Amino acid sequence: MKLRNLWLIARRDYLAYVARKRFWVGLLITPAILLAFIFIPVLIQQFESADKYAVIDHSGWVMTGIQQEVAADDYQRLLNLAAASARAGRANQLPAPLAALAKPAAQLTAEARKSLATALASGGPAPDGAAAQAIWKQRKAFTAWYHGLSTEEARAINGGLAIAQYRLANGDFTADELRKKIVDGALFAYFVIPAKPLEPDASVIYASKNLTNTELRTWFSNHLNSVVRARKVNTVGLPPERAAWLQAQVPFKGKLVTEAGAKQATAAEKFGQWLPIGYVYLLFIAIMSIAQLLMMSTIEEKSSRIAETLLSSVKPSEVMGGKTLGAALVGLTMVCFWIAIVLGLVTAFGPMLPIGGFAHALLSNITAWSIAWFLVYFLLGFLLYASVLGAIGAAVNNIQEAQPYLSPVMIFMILPLLVMVPVIKDPTATWVRVLSYFPPLTPFLMVNRSAASPPLVDYIATTALLIVIVAIVLYASGKIFRVGLLNTGAPPKLKELLSWMRTPKPE
Amino acid sequence: MNQGNAIDIQHVTRRFGTHTAVDALTLEVPQGVIYGFLGPNGAGKTTTLRMLTGILDPDQGDIHVLGGLKPSAVRNRIGYLPEEKGLYKDMRVADVVAYFGELKGLSHREALARATDRLQTAGLGDWIKSKCNALSKGMSQKAQVIATVLHDPDLVVFDEPFSGLDPVNSEMVLELIKQFKREGRTVIFSTHVVEHAEQICDSVIIIDRGQKRVAGTMAEVKAAAERTVILDYEGNPGDLAALPGVIMADDSGQHAELTLADDADAQALLNTLTGRVRIRRFDTREASLKQIFLNVVEEGDREAA
Numbered sequence: 001m002k003l004r005n006l007w008l009i010a011r012r013d014y015l016a017y018v019a020r021k022r023f024w025v026g027l028l029i030t031p032a033i034l035l036a037f038i039f040i041p042v043l044i045q046q047f048e049s050a051d052k053y054a055v056i057d058h059s060g061w062v063m064t065g066i067q068q069e070v071a072a073d074d075y076q077r078l079l080n081l082a083a084a085s086a087r088a089g090r091a092n093q094l095p096a097p098l099a100a101l102a103k104p105a106a107q108l109t110a111e112a113r114k115s116l117a118t119a120l121a122s123g124g125p126a127p128d129g130a131a132a133q134a135i136w137k138q139r140k141a142f143t144a145w146y147h148g149l150s151t152e153e154a155r156a157i158n159g160g161l162a163i164a165q166y167r168l169a170n171g172d173f174t175a176d177e178l179r180k181k182i183v184d185g186a187l188f189a190y191f192v193i194p195a196k197p198l199e200p201d202a203s204v205i206y207a208s209k210n211l212t213n214t215e216l217r218t219w220f221s222n223h224l225n226s227v228v229r230a231r232k233v234n235t236v237g238l239p240p241e242r243a244a245w246l247q248a249q250v251p252f253k254g255k256l257v258t259e260a261g262a263k264q265a266t267a268a269e270k271f272g273q274w275l276p277i278g279y280v281y282l283l284f285i286a287i288m289s290i291a292q293l294l295m296m297s298t299i300e301e302k303s304s305r306i307a308e309t310l311l312s313s314v315k316p317s318e319v320m321g322g323k324t325l326g327a328a329l330v331g332l333t334m335v336c337f338w339i340a341i342v343l344g345l346v347t348a349f350g351p352m353l354p355i356g357g358f359a360h361a362l363l364s365n366i367t368a369w370s371i372a373w374f375l376v377y378f379l380l381g382f383l384l385y386a387s388v389l390g391a392i393g394a395a396v397n398n399i400q401e402a403q404p405y406l407s408p409v410m411i412f413m414i415l416p417l418l419v420m421v422p423v424i425k426d427p428t429a430t431w432v433r434v435l436s437y438f439p440p441l442t443p444f445l446m447v448n449r450s451a452a453s454p455p456l457v458d459y460i461a462t463t464a465l466l467i468v469i470v471a472i473v474l475y476a477s478g479k480i481f482r483v484g485l486l487n488t489g490a491p492p493k494l495k496e497l498l499s500w501m502r503t504p505k506p507e
Numbered sequence: 508m509n510q511g512n513a514i515d516i517q518h519v520t521r522r523f524g525t526h527t528a529v530d531a532l533t534l535e536v537p538q539g540v541i542y543g544f545l546g547p548n549g550a551g552k553t554t555t556l557r558m559l560t561g562i563l564d565p566d567q568g569d570i571h572v573l574g575g576l577k578p579s580a581v582r583n584r585i586g587y588l589p590e591e592k593g594l595y596k597d598m599r600v601a602d603v604v605a606y607f608g609e610l611k612g613l614s615h616r617e618a619l620a621r622a623t624d625r626l627q628t629a630g631l632g633d634w635i636k637s638k639c640n641a642l643s644k645g646m647s648q649k650a651q652v653i654a655t656v657l658h659d660p661d662l663v664v665f666d667e668p669f670s671g672l673d674p675v676n677s678e679m680v681l682e683l684i685k686q687f688k689r690e691g692r693t694v695i696f697s698t699h700v701v702e703h704a705e706q707i708c709d710s711v712i713i714i715d716r717g718q719k720r721v722a723g724t725m726a727e728v729k730a731a732a733e734r735t736v737i738l739d740y741e742g743n744p745g746d747l748a749a750l751p752g753v754i755m756a757d758d759s760g761q762h763a764e765l766t767l768a769d770d771a772d773a774q775a776l777l778n779t780l781t782g783r784v785r786i787r788r789f790d791t792r793e794a795s796l797k798q799i800f801l802n803v804v805e806e807g808d809r810e811a812a
Binding site: 005008009012016019020300304305306308309310311312313314315486488499 | 524557560561562563579582583585587588589591592593594595596597598606607609610611651654655
């Protein structure tokens with residue numbers, strides 16, 4: 001194999017790819033699509049209507065308690081928001097009734113704001129302290145404003161208010177009326193609270209067309225249980241501190257076990273556990289798009305009858321090697337371009353956005369070890385998929401003929417995406433370990449597992465196996481390439497492909 | 508084997524699966540001639556040319572070119588224009604032509620300089636910077652021929668260079684082939700249009716079903732072919748087929764067509780006949796290459812049947 005020929009072909013293919021406008025458009029569109037995937041669900045949530053629900057309360061006291069709790073939670077959020085805005089000097093951007101409370105709210109502790117919110121919701125007792133009293137005096141205007149908020153207004157405040165998400169339909173309804181409203185779509189769900197919720201076998205009915213969306217039910221259940229528990233505590237005659245102690249949850253602190261020993265996980269480290277998903281995406285997009293580029297350019301050379309001219313000047317192995325090298329350089333260009341975009345965005349906007357912490361986490365989790373393995377898997381994965389797609393490109397005359405061959409390859413190509421999230425949740429599972437010994441998946445799964453520091457033996461054994469398979473596939477596809485480039489008849493059947501692989505090597 | 512031969516094919520066989528495309532072919536082509544490969548479609552012409560240019564290897568036998576060298580070892584001294592050919596649509600004309608030259612060993616600078624120069628000479632100066640998909644079919648063909656010989660090869664191999672060309676462009680290719688000969692190159696081309704071969708070839712080979720049927724200089728091929736005499740006469744000549752040198756006679760009384768043996772002397776035959784009958788017409792004709800070609804193919808068909 002002559003290096004000069006290899007290089008000439010690689011250079012032409014590389015320049016042909018990168019000289020196209022659509023290459024650069026694609027480079028920009030891919031990250032844009034990824035961002036869209038992240039932000040569109042958030043945007044959709046913005047425009048979703050609030051879940052409307054109704055309650056039939058046979059007990060006569062539970063719903064009152066729940067409404068007080070919900071209001072107290074929202075008041076606390078509003079007071080916190082007002083305090084934070086006052087400290088940032090942005091109180092004037094708040095709605096007027098809230099802006100009026102901003103200054104005194106900023107003077108209160110978080111604890112004081114919480115008890116003040118409870119007092120406001122339950123109508124007393126009046127709080128101590130000048131700042132709290134200043135707010136207390138405006139309670140009528142404030143609570144009236146809160147209860148008058150529409151869903152859109154509540155959302156615009158952007159304080160995570162419950163009324164921005166769940167809306168209680170007021171009025172007395174029978175179960176039949178409510179059922180009809182649900183069928184009509186006027187109502188999302190209704191609850192029926194039993195007459196004696198303190199009884200041991202009491203249960204609440206949750207009725208909805210949609211039982212898969214459990215957000216409303218969970219939210220309502222938390223508040224209902226809190227109200228019922230408070231009543232139980234009261235009935236038993238337990239002092240409130242004892243009750244609080246009884247109900248207190250024991251907190252859990254995440255610790256990350258590494259070779260250096262266990263330590264408190266930082267935000268960056270917690271994020272780092274998810275980082276491999278980004279790597280897998282990057283690996284996937286880079287490998288699949290350039291392997292397809294290679295296939296398309298091989299098909300172009302066949303369909304425009306350039307292949308035979310090439311073969312009269314250079315060996316088939318040089319054509320295939322040169323094209324593969326060219327495509328690999330395109331992949332490298334893509335990856336470098338994306339890294340440059342990310343680093344550029346982080347430098348430009350990092351200080352302004354929460355993305356700053358993200359970038360820090362990103363950078364602190366990138367080690368020479370992970371980059372080295374990423375490159376190894378990029379190279380091997382690319383060679384594996386590129387040689388298969390290149391051989392397909394050489395065997396057929398146009399993209400339509402390539403479809404039947406591509407379908408089985410596609411299955412291997414989307415598998416890594418399907419298992420990506422399950423793997424990241426349980427990177428040490430046996431099935432993950434077994435699957436990573438399956439060569440078409442090895443590059444993706446090993447990168448996927450990297451957060452859990454897989455044993456070195458897995459790195460070495462899977463890579464060795466992958467190298468053997470890559471060598472076999474390269475050899476076989478080289479044979480197909482050699483025969484296929486000159487075959488302009490009907491695309492070969494599987495049997496013919498196998499016989500192509502057996503043709504002896506010339507010279 | 509003559510060391511000075513441009514091409515030396517010895518007992519070469521090439522199969523594709525069960526099909527034998529070239530069957531024990533032997534052929535020598537001296538340097539500096541124009542050599543025509545004739546044969547019907549599927550005769551094995553393209554396979555032979557591909558083996559000559561190192562694209563395919565023979566299953567059996569030996570091929571040497573340019574004085575005893577393996578074709579794959581001297582790719583840079585061979586220029587090959589396949590029957591089906593093309594250019595990269597998105598590339599500029601001069602760049603494609605230069606690229607093919609570079610693959611044949613020219614430096615980037617030299618290839619680009621030659622490409623620009625020769626495209627201009629060929630009247631494509633305005634298209635040097637255009638993309639290839641802007642070229643008409645004839646212009647594209649011209650550019651491909653220029654690319655094929657950009658590295659000034661000693662052996663030029665054209666596969667069906669006239670297929671799909673209008674008379675003007677065909678004439679251009681014919682002129683080019685003659686020019687290559689004047690420059691001392693050996694030109695091999697295949698065609699199934701016999702007239703083109705007859706016009707410019709020094710030597711030809713006719714192959715059919717992978718086998719050599721006839722080969723040699725144009726004069727040899729024609730001399731080897733059977734000659735016929737058209738005879739119009741009055742009188743009784745006796746048995747025409749029994750005359751010396753005649754192998755077959757189609758006598759209809761006053762008109763006859765005589766087929767002569769290879770070594771027959773037409774003059775002696777005329778003398779013999781003059782003594783027996785009154786001759787109104789004695790017409791010896793040399794077989795045309797086309798007739799030879801058709802005879803060969805018919806013969807092949809008969810053998811196959």
